[in-house]
Amino acid sequence: MSCCGQNGAKRKEDIHDNVKEYYGKTLKSNEDLKTTACVTPSIKMKKHVTDAMKLIHDDVIMKYYGCGLVVPECLHGMKILDLGSGSGRDCYALAKLVGEDGFVTGIDMTDEQLETANKYIEHHRDVFGFQKSNVKFVRGYIENLKDAGIEDNSIDIIISNCVINLCKDKKSVLQEAFRVLKDGGELYFSDIYADRELTDEIKEHKVLWGECISGALHWKHLYSIAKEIGFEVPRTVSATIVNVTKPELESVVDEDLSDGSDAKFVSVTYRLFKLSTKVEREPKEVLYNGEIIGYEDEIQFDHKLNFVKDTPQTIDGDTAAILLSSRFEDEFEMKKAKCCANPSKNEEIDPFVLASSDKSTNNQGNGGGCCPGSQKCC
Ligand SMILES: C[S@@+](CC[C@H](N)C(=O)[O-])C[C@H]1O[C@@H](n2cnc3c(N)ncnc32)[C@H](O)[C@@H]1O
Incomplete structure (x- = not known):
């Protein structure tokens, strides 16, 4: 069952292979998931986001494994990159919302996911009523966007939905995101976080890794990594508790008794901005x-x-x-x-704390954003 070397020192390549197998072969649809990590319900979607989502093909929706809603505001004409785009649900919704003047690129490493995404490019162009498709999917690793042909300072908004936890080298992913974003650009992403540094036993669990639990970063580390790379302080949009309910998996998570408590998990949507160092900072x-x-x-x-x-x-x-x-x-x-x-x-x-407070919901409708056809920032 273990996918790791000694002391939890998993090889990046092994993790890639295991994750590809999980999303390419083990899971056939989101009904096969064993925790609530991927598919944490999003709350209060804005109407134009719901309208865009309604146009997405059922096969794409069936293979949606995200943990939040990654649709920020003000999207018209934007160039968007989706890290770990899977079957393409978010890419297609955003393609509709950026309009024909915008463009969405999805990157993923799993052939089966890319196959589903690519199969419906023409279908969505047609239902969106666009002359030309404004979405493409590329095969690649999000730790190395250069190899996938993504250039420096070329992207307005990066989104990612429940993927960075699946990468061993999270710093490389965020560094690459920073490199390809333009100044003023934003990384708007949902992912799973833990309330602690996880034990090797949790980290080495193949199913929990695939289910986006084992690779969860201690939430505090996101702040230190973001600072080191040069992003602004992360801004928290929303947080929802994730439950590991299957008894055989729950027992693994419950075995983290280092401080007498069980490890806990939360799905969080953050926004991270990249600004020029020369920008004025006055209230x-x-x-x-x-x-x-x-x-x-x-x-x-x-x-x-x-x-x-x-x-x-x-x-x-x-x-x-x-x-x-x-x-x-x-x-x-x-x-x-x-x-x-x-x-x-x-x-x-x-x-x-946020997830257990009144403000725990995805209170801004988590992004609704855009209105197709508008020339204004929408
Ligand atoms: C939990 S699924 C989420 C998919 C999609 N974002 C969604 O919301 O449906 C994780 C996806 O990330 C991809 N993935 C994981 N690690 C990756 C990596 N290092 N590089 C590229 N893709 C990766 C997997 O192939 C899988 O399609």
Whole structure:
């Protein structure tokens, strides 16, 4: 059963082979999954996202194994890359939402998943009513996007849905994401995190690895890796507890008795921005113009930051830097913050605390985003 060497020192190649087997051969559809990690329910999808999802072919949906909804706002005309695109559900939904002026590339290493995704390119072009398809799928490893032909500073938004946990070398994945993003670009992704460093026994469990549990990063490490690479401090969008309920798997997770408690898991959606080092970081008073389609009244930027149309709000210098130098630039009026204003800063959030609080749901509709056909940022 073990897929690993001594002391949990799994070889990257073994992990790739095991994961390919799991997603290519073992699982036939999401009904075969054994935990709630992949398919954690997403809550409150925005209408135009639901409308786009309704157009996706059933075969693609059946092989969807994501753990969140990775549809950010303001998508029209964007160039998007999906890390670990699987059967292509998110790529197709986003292809609809970016419109014909945008483009979506999915990358995956598993032939069977790519086969399903590629089979329906023409079908989706047709149902979206597009002249030309705006989506493609490439075979490759997300730890090495260069080999897959993805160039430096070429992507506006990267998404990923329940994949980075499956990679041994998570830092390489995030480093590559940083390299290919343009300045002002964003990595918007859902993944599984643990409340601790996992024991070798959990890490070595082949089924739990495939089910996105064994490779879960301790959530605190995401903050240190992101900082080391140069991303802004991660912003938490939503968090949902993941349960390992099958008795034979539960017993493995429960065996982590190092501190007398069982290991716990949570699915979290984060947004990580890449900004130029030269960007200004001054607190600002901002006014949201309500022109992002799907977000006419308000936009929930992360679990606590909500912009209401035409309502002045003071934000800290880091948030102002993000809004000023990303695709959101034209959506906010900004002026110098009043000197007495004391905006709260984005900080480390324990996703387990968030998941058990009132704000635990994917409260912003987790991205609804775009409205096809609009020329405005939508
Ligand atoms: C849990 S599934 C999620 C698929 C898709 N994101 C979705 O939401 O349906 C994980 C996918 O990531 C792919 N994958 C895992 N590790 C990978 C890697 N290192 N490079 C490329 N693809 C990888 C697998 O082949 C599989 O299709």
